[in-house]
Amino acid sequence: MPHDTPTPADQADRFARAREVQAVALLEDYVEMIGDLIAEMGEARVADIAARMGVAQPTATKAIARLKREGLATSRPYRGVFLTDQGAAMAERVRARHRTVVELLIAVGVPADTAELDAEGIEHHVSDHTLRAFEAFLAAMPR
Amino acid sequence: MPHDTPTPADQADRFARAREVQAVALLEDYVEMIGDLIAEMGEARVADIAARMGVAQPTATKAIARLKREGLATSRPYRGVFLTDQGAAMAERVRARHRTVVELLIAVGVPADTAELDAEGIEHHVSDHTLRAFEAFLAAMPR
DNA sequence: CGCAAAATATAGCATAGGCTATTTCTTCGC
DNA sequence: GCGAAGAAATAGCCTATGCTATATTTTGCG
Ligand SMILES: [Mn+2]
Ligand SMILES: [Mn+2]
Ligand SMILES: [Mn+2]
Ligand SMILES: [Mn+2]
Numbered sequence: 001m002p003h004d005t006p007t008p009a010d011q012a013d014r015f016a017r018a019r020e021v022q023a024v025a026l027l028e029d030y031v032e033m034i035g036d037l038i039a040e041m042g043e044a045r046v047a048d049i050a051a052r053m054g055v056a057q058p059t060a061t062k063a064i065a066r067l068k069r070e071g072l073a074t075s076r077p078y079r080g081v082f083l084t085d086q087g088a089a090m091a092e093r094v095r096a097r098h099r100t101v102v103e104l105l106i107a108v109g110v111p112a113d114t115a116e117l118d119a120e121g122i123e124h125h126v127s128d129h130t131l132r133a134f135e136a137f138l139a140a141m142p143r
Numbered sequence: 144m145p146h147d148t149p150t151p152a153d154q155a156d157r158f159a160r161a162r163e164v165q166a167v168a169l170l171e172d173y174v175e176m177i178g179d180l181i182a183e184m185g186e187a188r189v190a191d192i193a194a195r196m197g198v199a200q201p202t203a204t205k206a207i208a209r210l211k212r213e214g215l216a217t218s219r220p221y222r223g224v225f226l227t228d229q230g231a232a233m234a235e236r237v238r239a240r241h242r243t244v245v246e247l248l249i250a251v252g253v254p255a256d257t258a259e260l261d262a263e264g265i266e267h268h269v270s271d272h273t274l275r276a277f278e279a280f281l282a283a284m285p286r
Numbered sequence: 287c288g289c290a291a292a293a294t295a296t297a298g299c300a301t302a303g304g305c306t307a308t309t310t311c312t313t314c315g316c
Numbered sequence: 317g318c319g320a321a322g323a324a325a326t327a328g329c330c331t332a333t334g335c336t337a338t339a340t341t342t343t344g345c346g
Pocket of ligand 4 (some may be wrong): 172175237241263266
């Protein structure tokens with residue numbers, strides 16, 4: 001039977017899932033980037049975080065407050081930001097997924113710069129199941 | 144030169160792009176779905192829109208107000224919702240992209256139901272450039 | 287018809303995520 | 317060591333997107 005129309009409830013579930021993903025996407029991006037900053041510069045300062053996210057400094061401060069609230073980061077006033085074990089684990093996972101998504105896009109013919117641009121949004125919606133499929137596809141690639 | 148680290152400004156632009164995409168994603172989903180409802184049922188009622196989006200009815204009403212504000216839909220109180228030419232054109236585009244994304248996912252080995260689930264979020268971040276690459280990849284497929 | 291039920295709109299509330307302007311703290315150079 | 321500059325925090329504002337509770341309008345039926 002070729003592509004049934006999904007039931008309204010099915011479709012509602014899909015949209016709900018997309019909304020949930022969206023709610024954590026920002027946290028994922030911050031955590032990944034804070035990890036990068038610590039790796040590159042030894043510390044993650046609010047000003048650098050804001051610059052890389054392309055937001056105003058108070059916006060970054062507010063996001064960091066949320067990271068702390070959710071147990072992903074720590075910080076003390078006027079000091080840098082650090083990842084908790086949980087935050088570091090998320091950063092690791094998110095970074096690996098980001099790489100895989102970019103590679104998959106390139107593998108199907110997307111130019112590298114476009115792949116990077118689109119991956120920044122796409123990555124958050126790639127489920128574990130899909131990620132494994134991407135990995136298998138890349139592993140099976142000629143070249 | 145293998146994958147330079149992007150400059151902070153480059154990365155900021157990528158995040159900014161992802162934020163812009165996100166701002167129109169909801170409109171795209173509503174417009175596509177309103178188009179579906181009109182095609183299937185002859186009209187799009189607020190209650191059906193809310194049910195398919197998986198949100199409360201006032202949430203749908205509010206989203207419809209935004210569609211109207213942005214020139215994508217029309218409606219009169221207590222009557223159904225209609226798409227403007229602009230809204231119908233967006234629905235068409237979004238529906239085609241949705242299909243292509245699902246097909247691409249399936250083509251690289253993602254199970255159909257997972258593909259549908261992930262595509263609902265992914266689609267919005269697929270640029271025209273990437274979409275064309277997907278189409279080319281699918282066209283070149285054996286089978 | 288005429289009224290109850292269903293559909294829709296409205297009111298009012300919350301959170302996330304943006305912003306600018308201002309205050310407060312830290313750092314650094316003299 | 318002190319004062320200016322720089323960094324971070326805070327205050328206060330806005331919009332988008334959710335929600336529940338309630339009012340209003342339309343519809344269908346006896
Ligand atoms: Mn991202
Ligand atoms: Mn990323
Ligand atoms: Mn969607
Ligand atoms: Mn869609």
